[in-house]
Amino acid sequence: MSVILECISVIVKNSKIISNYPGGMDGFMNSIPGGHHCTDGEIMRVGFMHHDDTEKYVQFLESLGLIFVKNDKAIDICVIDFYYGPWSDYDWLDAGEFFPEDYPNKRILYARLVGSKLKKVE
Numbered sequence: 001m002s003v004i005l006e007c008i009s010v011i012v013k014n015s016k017i018i019s020n021y022p023g024g025m026d027g028f029m030n031s032i033p034g035g036h037h038c039t040d041g042e043i044m045r046v047g048f049m050h051h052d053d054t055e056k057y058v059q060f061l062e063s064l065g066l067i068f069v070k071n072d073k074a075i076d077i078c079v080i081d082f083y084y085g086p087w088s089d090y091d092w093l094d095a096g097e098f099f100p101e102d103y104p105n106k107r108i109l110y111a112r113l114v115g116s117k118l119k120k121v122e
Helices: 015-021 024-031 051-064
Strands: 001-005 008-013 035-038 042-047 077-081 091-096 108-113
Touching: 001 008, 001 042, 001 091, 008 015, 008 051, 008 108, 015 024, 015 042, 042 051, 042 108, 051 077, 077 108
Parallel strands: none
Antiparallel strands: 001 108, 008 042, 008 077, 035 042, 091 108
């Protein structure tokens, strides 16, 4: 399985949430701004509509010790804009698009952890 990408997506490794976020996954889930999120158990996607809100959230995550970009690559956090693409290079995500059989004109973007055992895109 994977997470769906809509608008502006902040993607974080669940392992980093558990190790760095105060209260672990429960603390993270209780503090998500706007409540727009999804997870496949390996990565978490939090959605935003505006770049300013996205940047503030990434800065907040960095204040907790997560690393956004180092040497031009996303480390613990990746941001992918539905229309403009990723904000930085990444090598830990497999991101792509597909067109559902029932809606062949609807483009769906997704991301999953590279090497994930969850192979099916739903």
